[in-house]
Amino acid sequence: MPLDEQKDLEVRDFRIVGKRPLRPDGVDKVTGRARFGADMTAPGMLVGRVLRSPHAHARIRGIDTGKAEALAGVKAVITSADFGEVDDDLVDILVNCMAHEKALYDGHAVAAVAAISHAVARKALKLIEVDYELLPHVMDVDAAMQADAPVLHEDAADESVPDGMSKNVVRRHEFGHGDVETGFAAADKVLERSFKTEASHQGYIEPHACLASMGPDGQADLWVCTQGHYMVRNTCAGLLGMDASQLRVTASEIGGGFGGKTTVFIEPVALALSRKAGRPVKMTMSREEVFRASGPTSSSSIDVKIGMTSEGKITAGWAELRYQGGAFVGSPVEFGAMSAFAAYDLENVQTIGWDVVTNRPKQAAYRAPGAPMAAFAVESVVDELCKHFDLDPLQVRMKNASSEGSKASYGPTFSKIGLPTVLKAAKDHPHYSAPLGPNQGRGVAVGFWFNFGGETCVSLNVNVDGTIGLSVGTPDIGGSRASMCQMAAEELGVPYEKIRTIVADTASLGYNDVTDGSRVTFASGLATIHAARDAIQKLCGRAAQIWGIDEDAVIWEEGYAKPAGENAGSFEPLSLAEIAATAANTGGPIAGHTEVNADGAGQSFAVHLVDTEVDPETGAVKVLRYTVFQDAGKAVHPSYVEGQFQGGAVQGIGWALNEEYIYGEDGRLQNPGFLDYRVPVASDLPMIDTVIVEVPNPGHPYGVRGVGETSIVPPLAAIANSVSAAAGVRLTHLPMSPPRVLKAIKANGQG
Amino acid sequence: MVQVQIWGSLKAMTGGEGELQVEAKNIREMLDRLAEAYPRLKPQLARGVSVSVDGKIYRDAWFTPLKPDSEIVLLPRLSGG
Numbered sequence: 001m002p003l004d005e006q007k008d009l010e011v012r013d014f015r016i017v018g019k020r021p022l023r024p025d026g027v028d029k030v031t032g033r034a035r036f037g038a039d040m041t042a043p044g045m046l047v048g049r050v051l052r053s054p055h056a057h058a059r060i061r062g063i064d065t066g067k068a069e070a071l072a073g074v075k076a077v078i079t080s081a082d083f084g085e086v087d088d089d090l091v092d093i094l095v096n097c098m099a100h101e102k103a104l105y106d107g108h109a110v111a112a113v114a115a116i117s118h119a120v121a122r123k124a125l126k127l128i129e130v131d132y133e134l135l136p137h138v139m140d141v142d143a144a145m146q147a148d149a150p151v152l153h154e155d156a157a158d159e160s161v162p163d164g165m166s167k168n169v170v171r172r173h174e175f176g177h178g179d180v181e182t183g184f185a186a187a188d189k190v191l192e193r194s195f196k197t198e199a200s201h202q203g204y205i206e207p208h209a210c211l212a213s214m215g216p217d218g219q220a221d222l223w224v225c226t227q228g229h230y231m232v233r234n235t236c237a238g239l240l241g242m243d244a245s246q247l248r249v250t251a252s253e254i255g256g257g258f259g260g261k262t263t264v265f266i267e268p269v270a271l272a273l274s275r276k277a278g279r280p281v282k283m284t285m286s287r288e289e290v291f292r293a294s295g296p297t298s299s300s301s302i303d304v305k306i307g308m309t310s311e312g313k314i315t316a317g318w319a320e321l322r323y324q325g326g327a328f329v330g331s332p333v334e335f336g337a338m339s340a341f342a343a344y345d346l347e348n349v350q351t352i353g354w355d356v357v358t359n360r361p362k363q364a365a366y367r368a369p370g371a372p373m374a375a376f377a378v379e380s381v382v383d384e385l386c387k388h389f390d391l392d393p394l395q396v397r398m399k400n401a402s403s404e405g406s407k408a409s410y411g412p413t414f415s416k417i418g419l420p421t422v423l424k425a426a427k428d429h430p431h432y433s434a435p436l437g438p439n440q441g442r443g444v445a446v447g448f449w450f451n452f453g454g455e456t457c458v459s460l461n462v463n464v465d466g467t468i469g470l471s472v473g474t475p476d477i478g479g480s481r482a483s484m485c486q487m488a489a490e491e492l493g494v495p496y497e498k499i500r501t502i503v504a505d506t507a508s509l510g511y512n513d514v515t516d517g518s519r520v521t522f523a524s525g526l527a528t529i530h531a532a533r534d535a536i537q538k539l540c541g542r543a544a545q546i547w548g549i550d551e552d553a554v555i556w557e558e559g560y561a562k563p564a565g566e567n568a569g570s571f572e573p574l575s576l577a578e579i580a581a582t583a584a585n586t587g588g589p590i591a592g593h594t595e596v597n598a599d600g601a602g603q604s605f606a607v608h609l610v611d612t613e614v615d616p617e618t619g620a621v622k623v624l625r626y627t628v629f630q631d632a633g634k635a636v637h638p639s640y641v642e643g644q645f646q647g648g649a650v651q652g653i654g655w656a657l658n659e660e661y662i663y664g665e666d667g668r669l670q671n672p673g674f675l676d677y678r679v680p681v682a683s684d685l686p687m688i689d690t691v692i693v694e695v696p697n698p699g700h701p702y703g704v705r706g707v708g709e710t711s712i713v714p715p716l717a718a719i720a721n722s723v724s725a726a727a728g729v730r731l732t733h734l735p736m737s738p739p740r741v742l743k744a745i746k747a748n749g750q751g
Numbered sequence: 752m753v754q755v756q757i758w759g760s761l762k763a764m765t766g767g768e769g770e771l772q773v774e775a776k777n778i779r780e781m782l783d784r785l786a787e788a789y790p791r792l793k794p795q796l797a798r799g800v801s802v803s804v805d806g807k808i809y810r811d812a813w814f815t816p817l818k819p820d821s822e823i824v825l826l827p828r829l830s831g832g
Contacts, residue, residue: 159763159764159791159794159795160760160763160795172760173758173759173760173827174758174759174760174762175758175759176759202832258832259831259832260832262830262832334827335827335829338826350759352759364832365830365831365832366832367831367832368831368832369830369832410758410826411756411758411803411824411825411826412803412806412808412822412824413805413806413822414806415805415807449831450829450831451831452801452808452810452829452830452831453810454810455811516830516832517829517830517831517832518831519831597810597811597812599807599808599809599810599812599815600807601808699807709831709832
């Protein structure tokens with residue numbers, strides 16, 4: 001099916017899209033009826049628990065599970081030996097789920113048990129004897145790049161890494177165009193600064209949980225909290241040597257993911273335990289396990305150099321980014337290097353990214369993975385240059401902004417993008433000119449994210465009573481069931497309330513990519529629109545049969561099939577419900593389908609504006625006012641869009657001010673809990689104001705752009721610029737916790 | 752012939768060339784010809800790439816047509832969180 005392009009992007013008055021109907025999952029969520037990962041039970045269910053390494057780096061000389069297996073109530077014990085050979089692209093995933101030969105970080109799984117109760121399972125874990133040979137560890141990205149750093153893997157680097165570097169450096173990425181030295185020569189001021197950010201966790205409220213049940217015939221079911229149950233099915237089937245058809249995965253409701261639930265941790269372990277025990281096994285991570293063994297984002301170390309004229313024209317931008325991604329290849333440094341200067345239309349730009357392994361848990365995606373740290377570094381230097389020349393920071397960004405026709409710093413030429421409109425909205429907003437008091441500062445920053453579409457499959461069933469059942473395969477992590485209902489209702493011309501959207505299991509619908517990349521409202525939405533149009537075509541066909549006219553003589557308007565004109569004949573319009581009621585007589589069930597690899601996701605830009613106040617005696621930072629401006633293309637359900645804007649800002653506030661993985665000298669995580677790892681709570685925050693900008697994406701029938709990730713890109717920089725202004729000293733190390741701010745103030749001779 | 756821009760770190764695999772010319776009518780042919788002409792690109796091509804054609808980014812669409820005057824840019828495979 002050809003997908004709609006610009007020709008289809010008409011200015012139209014939407015009937016339902018753009019409104020704020022009640023969310024279909026609201027009652028379930030507030031009454032507790034909604035079932036999350038840990039809410040599923042099965043007859044004969046066992047409890048699965050994982051034994052984790054207390055060491056940051058150790059060779060596993062042997063594991064003796066004999067005593068644990070002999071304990072009454074223990075039904076299965078597994079180690080890496082219970083998994084067979086797997087494809088190359090699954091090796092790291094398997095080794096992260098169950099250590100093989102070496103424990104690579106504090107919290108790394110080394111064995112697991114299934115037992116009849118939590119008490120028995122805990123006791124069994126204590127009976128497993130692991131013979132460790134301790135190895136030196138390395139936690140910091142810059143330290144891991146040193147020639148004499150402890151080495152995690154002998155051969156993880158690929159062909160991009162030059163000879164002679166530490167074996168912990170596993171990938172090199174470079175982007176850009178022009179000649180930065182020529183650009184720097186044309187500048188009135190060239191400023192170079194270095195920055196560091198610490199690892200932060202996605203901080204979802206619901207820990208990872210699943211229930212696995214495999215029968216003696218090899219058929220299995222998995223109920224799991226995930227952002228992508230097809231990914232879980234394919235990965236687990238590969239890890240356990242199963243046919244994908246033998247594993248049905250059902251996604252539960254999800255209590256937050258933010259990218260952290262785009263891979264597997266306990267799911268293959270639960271399946272392996274169930275296979276060995278012959279009974280269902282439920283596994284739930286504790287909060288401590290979530291922190292120690294599921295993915296935080298990378299910590300980073302970044303150098304930025306920017307040249308600017310006295311009129312505020314950026315002549316060149318250069319950055320070197322070093323991200324550690326935990327014990328495995330795959331930090332998002334390439335996305336950091338691609339996005340660092342994407343907001344700027346530059347003649348000369350170069351970014352270099354280094355992917356580095358350390359003895360930390362394998363990083364997982366976190367909203368716009370890799371981009372927030374890069375934006376922090378670049379936007380801090382732009383801010384400092386604006387101050388140097390006494391230029392308006394938004395005016396400078398408008399002067400240099402990427403727009404349609406700009407060559408992006410990562411290669412392509414931008415088509416229609418909304419950055420200039422977003423910048424103007426921020427400049428015109430009363431927040432930008434509001435007065436500030438003593439010890440207060442205002443910060444501004446720009447953020448960018450690519451967005452993508454991906455493989456998507458949707459079925460839309462017309463029920464005999466004229467209602468609609470819509471099946472999608474993308475877990476709803478941000479209100480997508482509501483927006484799918486809206487888009488289907490818009491196309492079909494039926495009320496929003498007549499449509500129910502469900503997230504189908506992996507056996508019931510074709511493959512869908514993970515809910516990530518800000519893709520669902522774009523891609524599942526596009527597929528829903530086309531499934532509705534497919535159903536409309538069939539509905540018109542049925543009406544044509546009833547009237548005895550040609551199918552192309554029937555049109556669909558506002559929920560009714562109508563003759564296309566006077567020549568088609570004179571017939572009373574038939575409603576969707578009327579056609580559905582006689583479906584059995586006119587050819588059987590009516591349904592619309594779409595299978596698509598949705599390309600054309602539009603890039604998204606945001607500007608964040610924030611006021612903070614710094615206490616010069618304690619270094620504590622209070623966020624006074626915060627406004628988010630972002631291009632949504634078309635906001636299908638504005639409340640959810642605003643929620644994404646606000647959520648990104650709040651997570652960014654936490655990352656900027658407090659959240660930090662703190663390791664001891666022994667390489668053990670010191671703060672694996674919400675008491676010591678402090679996420680922002682409501683009393684820490686002002687109302688996050690939002691301004692939705694709508695510059696339609698030509699790749700979507702309604703102009704939708706993804707909004708879920710861009711909102712976390714600017715906050716680190718905007719808050720750092722604000723705090724630096726309030727404190728009178730440039731802050732270059734996140735989080736800007738009170739001790740760090742106080743130290744900077746004192747070093748600057750103030751306070 | 753189409754002209755394909757590659758990202759900076761791949762230049763080490765093409766003898767320093769950043770813009771490559773191959774005979775191809777669609778993305779699949781373009782990737783196949785690149786692998787033949789520049790064998791050292793094969794590991795990256797096997798790991799996966801995205802392709803921008805006139806500003807629109809494709810992840811797996813083999814049969815997207817390419818025109819001689821299309822702006823074609825090879826990109827790392829995009830994902831998200």
